[in-house]
Amino acid sequence: MNKVAFIGGGNMASAIIGGMIASGWAPSRITVVDPNTDQRDCLSVQHGVATTGDVADATASDVIVLAVKPQVIAAVAKQMDVDLSDKLILSIAAGVTIASLEGLFGPVAIARTMPNTPALFGLGATGLYVNDRASEAQRVAAKGIIEAFGICVTVAREDLLDAVTAVSGSGPAYYFLMIEEMIRAGTALGLPSEDAKALTLQTALGAATMATKGDAPEVLRARVTSPNGTTHAAIVSMREDGFGDVVAKAMTACRDRAVELGKAER
Structure with missing residues (x-):
């Protein structure tokens, strides 16, 4: 996976980006989409990554990380009205199911994660579930991104993310x-x-x-x-x-x- 785009540039996104760069990702491979100009400027200075206010720009990347609140995702999907069949959607939005994401983005590779707040300090414990449409390379990419800010446990069924919530999320x-x-x-x-x-x-x-x-x-x-x-x-x-x-x-x-x-x- 050559490039990663983050939709949303809040604290969790910034923590993930910091971990990725510390683990060897070049800032030039990372783009952040955020409507707030000050937040974009902060991320650009802090991490040296490209920033934009246009969601459509994220579609140039191989992995699209949904780092926004659940209620914003539908609006994001409407602004990405292009073929995403070769992309990986990685969601860190709590409670948004794979079925819901497929309904919004189409039949694409989707990874759903459940990180916890210590991820902000590089000490995250995160559960990961990836749908059947993801390739092995996409699965490896999803886990690699998560492991940049802590440990990653891949679960065999999506419903087990609720157990992950009980153990590490909360x-x-x-x-x-x-x-x-x-x-x-x-x-x-x-x-x-x-x-x-x-x-x-x-x-x-x-x-x-x-x-x-x-x-x-x-x-x-x-x-x-x-x-x-x-x-x-x-x-x-x-x-x-x-x-x-x-x-x-x-x-x-x-x-x-x-x-x-x-x-x-x-």
């Missing part, structure tokens, strides 16, 4: 809530709030880093949980209060809501 908020509660509890135990915050944030970072180094989470947990020790007391308390059930119930509710929203979009 997942950062679960950790933020845990961080909030740990800071609150640490303060209640007598620590100054800033100290509780600093200790909690560094602990979260350290634990996440350790969990990415190869050993399974249950192994890491066992290593720091001495029998009848302090950590053991905390883990027992969490389990007695149904911590695992709380997490599973919350993630199922998230998945179910994603399904509902997808049906409403259709």
Whole structure:
């Protein structure tokens, strides 16, 4: 895939572009379409990419990334009234199904993704589903673009993107809530709030880093949980209060809501 065009130049698009360039993409291969002149100028200065206000210009690229709000996509499609049969449409719009996109853009190769907000820092965890019309080269291109801002997991069925939403799409908020509660509890135990915050944030970072180094989470947990020790007391308390059930119930509710929203979009 030689050229990529982004429809929409917001924060997520900028993060993806930054990751692509950092991973070796030449800015000359990237174009951004955005109606806002100031935003175009900012992207041009920041990334050195070409910018335009004309959606039709995006059709000169091999991959067209839909980085706009779902309600804007129909208007975008009307401005791209050309043969797109040799293009790959890569959508990062939440809840917009492959069927809906095919209805707007025709029978073309489409990749639907579910990124999360840490992608803004190059730490994204993204689910990807590609329709049957995509070639192997297009599949590789879609995954390569996503991996420029984090990890990519390809799912076998489109409906599994709802499970991705429950795990990683909404997942950062679960950790933020845990961080909030740990800071609150640490303060209640007598620590100054800033100290509780600093200790909690560094602990979260350290634990996440350790969990990415190869050993399974249950192994890491066992290593720091001495029998009848302090950590053991905390883990027992969490389990007695149904911590695992709380997490599973919350993630199922998230998945179910994603399904509902997808049906409403259709």
